[in-house]
Structures are given as C-alpha cells and as structure tokens.
Amino acid sequence: MADENGSLRSIFTERAALMSVAFRMLGSIHDAEDIVQEAYTRWYALTEQERLAIEAPTAWLVRVTGRICLDHLASARVRRERYAGEWLPEPLPDDGAWTSAAPRDADPADRVTLDESISMSMLVLLEAVTPAERVAFILHDVFKMPFAEIAAVVGRTPVTCRQLAASARRHIQSNRHRAIAPDQHRNVVAAFKDACETGDFDALIKLLDPRVTVISDGGGKIRAARRPIHGAEKAARYFLGLLRRDFGQEVAEAEVNGRPGLVARLDGRVVAVLATEVRGGRLTDIWMVLNPDKLRSWR
Numbered sequence: 001m002a003d004e005n006g007s008l009r010s011i012f013t014e015r016a017a018l019m020s021v022a023f024r025m026l027g028s029i030h031d032a033e034d035i036v037q038e039a040y041t042r043w044y045a046l047t048e049q050e051r052l053a054i055e056a057p058t059a060w061l062v063r064v065t066g067r068i069c070l071d072h073l074a075s076a077r078v079r080r081e082r083y084a085g086e087w088l089p090e091p092l093p094d095d096g097a098w099t100s101a102a103p104r105d106a107d108p109a110d111r112v113t114l115d116e117s118i119s120m121s122m123l124v125l126l127e128a129v130t131p132a133e134r135v136a137f138i139l140h141d142v143f144k145m146p147f148a149e150i151a152a153v154v155g156r157t158p159v160t161c162r163q164l165a166a167s168a169r170r171h172i173q174s175n176r177h178r179a180i181a182p183d184q185h186r187n188v189v190a191a192f193k194d195a196c197e198t199g200d201f202d203a204l205i206k207l208l209d210p211r212v213t214v215i216s217d218g219g220g221k222i223r224a225a226r227r228p229i230h231g232a233e234k235a236a237r238y239f240l241g242l243l244r245r246d247f248g249q250e251v252a253e254a255e256v257n258g259r260p261g262l263v264a265r266l267d268g269r270v271v272a273v274l275a276t277e278v279r280g281g282r283l284t285d286i287w288m289v290l291n292p293d294k295l296r297s298w299r
Contacts, residue, residue, distance in 0.1 A: 014058045018065050024138050025069040026076065027089030027123045029297055035072060039065045059149070066135055066153035073131035084220025086228065088287050089123040090294045091273040094255030116179070117142045120257045120275035120287045125175055129168045136161045137168035177279050179259070185278045186253070186260040192276075192283060193251055193262055196243035201236055208232035209282040214239075219291030222271075235286070242272075263298065270298040 015036060022032035039061050043051065054060050080087045116122055117138070126134050132154050139145040139153065140161075147158040147165075154161055179185070188207060195203040214235045218224030229235050242264075243251055249266045256263075256275040264272040273295060277285035289295065 014061065017058070018061055021062060021138070021143060022065055022069055023090075023092075024117050024123075024126075024142060025066070025135060026072060027127070028294075029090050029092075030293075031072065031076070035065055035068050038068050062139075062143075062145070063149065063153050066139060066150075070131055070135050070154065073134065077131075084218070085224055085226045086215050086217050087127075088215060088217035088289050088294075089120065089127075090297070091120065091261070091275055091287075091289050092118060092257045093297055094258065114142060115258050118257050119179075119259055121176065121277050121285065122172070123257070124287065125172050126168070129171055130164075132156070133164045133168040133171075136164035137172075140165045141169060177277070177284075180278055182260065184281070185276070188278045188281060188283060189260040189262065189276055190253060193243075193253065196239050197245040197251060199240055199244055201240060204236040204239065205232050207283060208235055209279070209284040212283055212286065214286045214288065216288040217291050217294070219293060221292060222290040224288070224290050270295050273298060 018036045018039060019032050022035045023029060026032055026035070042064055043057070043061060046054075051057070126137070129137070135154055136147075136150055139150050140147060147161045150161045150165075151158045154164070156164070192204070192207050194200075195207060210232050211230065212232055212235050214225070214229040216224040216229075225238070229238055243249075245251075249264050249271065251262055251264050254261055254263045254273075256273055259275065259277075261276050262274040263270055264274075271290065271292075273289045275287040275289075276283055
C-alpha cells in the first residue's frame with residue numbers, strides 16, 4: 001500500500017502537467033479539465049493490482065490523456081463547424097501555470113518552445129492540422145515524448161507518428177513568424193491601446209499592418225464580427241467603434257497566452273481579451289475573445 005500511496009501522490013502532483021498537455025491539444029480549459037478528469041477516472045477504474053503493475057503512473061496518465069484528446073478533437077471539429085461565427089482558442093492569463101510542466105533541467109530553447117506552444121498564434125495554426133498530426137507534434141516537439149510512446153497514443157507505427165509530427169511542423173514553420181522582443185511587442189500594443197482610446201485614426205493606421213487580420217469570437221452570445229476583418233482601414237474603424245475611452249470601459253495591458261495583449265473591462269467585469277501578433281513594428285494579427293464562456297479564467 002505504501003507504494004500505491006506514493007504513486008497517488010505522484011499522479012496528483014502531475015495534474016498541472018496533464019492540463020498543460022490537454023490544453024495545447026484542445027485550446028479549451030473546460031475541455032482540458034474534462035479530459036484530465038476522465039484520465040483519472042480510468043486510473044481509478046483499474047484494480048489495485050493493475051495500478052501497482054504500472055511502473056510510471058504519470059507516463060500512463062499522459063498516454064491516456066493523449067488518446068482521449070485525439071478522440072475529442074475529431075468530435076470537436078464537427079462542433080466547431082456549427083459554432084456561431086469564428087472559433088478561437090481560450091485566452092490564458094499570465095499565471096505561470098501553463099509553462100510549469102517544463103523539466104527543471106530543460107534547455108532554454110526547449111523552454112521557449114513550451115512557452116510558445118500556448119501563444120494564440122500557435123494554437124490557431126494547430127487548428128489547421130489533423131488531430132493525429134496535432135497530437136504527435138505536441139507530444140514530441142513540445143513535451144519531448146519518444147515516437148515509440150506516441151505510437152501507443154495515436155495507434156500508428158513510430159515511423160508514421162514521426163511523419164505526422166513532421167507534417168504539422170512544416171505547416172507551422174511555413175506560417176509562423178519569429179516572435180519579436182517582448183518590450184518591442186509591448187510598446188506597439190501600448191501605442192495601439194492609446195490610439196484606440198483617444199480615437200486617433202491616423203496613429204492607429206500606422207500601427208496596423210496593411211494586411212492585418214482581426215478575428216473576434218463571440219460564440220453567438222456576444223455580438224462580434226462573424227467573419228475575419230482584413231486590412232488596416234477596416235480594422236482601425238472596427239476598433240475605434242469598440243475601444244474608445246468615452247464608451248465607459250477600461251482597457252488595460254496584460255499578458256495573454258504569454259504575449260503582450262489587452263483586457264477590456266466594463267464595470268469591473270472582463271468583457272474582452274485581445275491577443276496580438278507583431279512584425280516589423282506593426283500589428284499583423286489580433287484575436288479578440290468576447291465569448292463569456294471563454295473568459296472564466298480572467299475573473
């Protein structure tokens with residue numbers, strides 16, 4: 001029983017790690033919580049003898065979590081096709097919980113990969129690959145799991161899993177842009193906030209890339225643009241109609257998914273969270289989450 005108690009302590013201390021895996025696969029805190037709970041339920045469904053026979057309970061739970069996520073991703077795609085307007089991953093507050101799964105002796109480059117994997121740009125890119133590609137890429141490239149173990153999760157051979165991860169990696173590398181220094185990114189976001197609040201259209205145009213894309217997610221519960229907004233002029237007019245100071249809401253800078261962003265509050269309640277991407281000193285992508293169901297972690 002002592003060995004089992006030790007295993008129980010181990011798996012519960014690894015809940016944050018399981019949440020980190022599940023969120024990166026699903027882009028939803030609520031869904032990740034359900035998946036992790038289901039993984040623990042399957043652990044407790046084992047007999048005492050079966051649990052004691054598992055040499056690495058945490059690794060077992062990670063594999064089970066990955067398999068459940070793989071099944072969930074297929075059904076999630078069907079649900080998102082019926083979603084009202086554009087679907088975005090949930091924005092995360094900067095509380096450190098989502099990068100705490102990094103090994104203590106991790107190489108700094110690996111730590112950057114772990115941090116980057118929760119950025120809104122990365123999560124959006126991952127939506128375009130297949131569920132099997134996403135699972136293989138996250139488990140291998142982010143969490144450094146060997147392909148032999150990933151094969152047990154995906155139900156494919158190790159060689160096929162390597163190909164799946166490589167396919168996802170090619171998609172991401174061809175569409176991803178290297179992040180700029182945080183201070184530079186933060187300065188652009190701060191200037192964008194000031195221009196919106198003061199209604200300075202000309203300043204706003206200069207801060208937006210001519211081909212900027214704005215995606216807003218209201219989930220059919222809050223009014224939002226049903227389709228992406230493209231172009232600096234259209235985007236500037238859109239935000240001037242939303243973030244002017246005289247509209248009574250408070251807009252503050254915040255870390256969103258590990259990158260500089262903005263949070264809008266009305267009467268002290270968070271009503272919108274904006275994640276951003278900056279290149280060449282201008283905003284190229286703005287993802288605005290308005291769906292209240294996706295803002296629970298900001299309360």
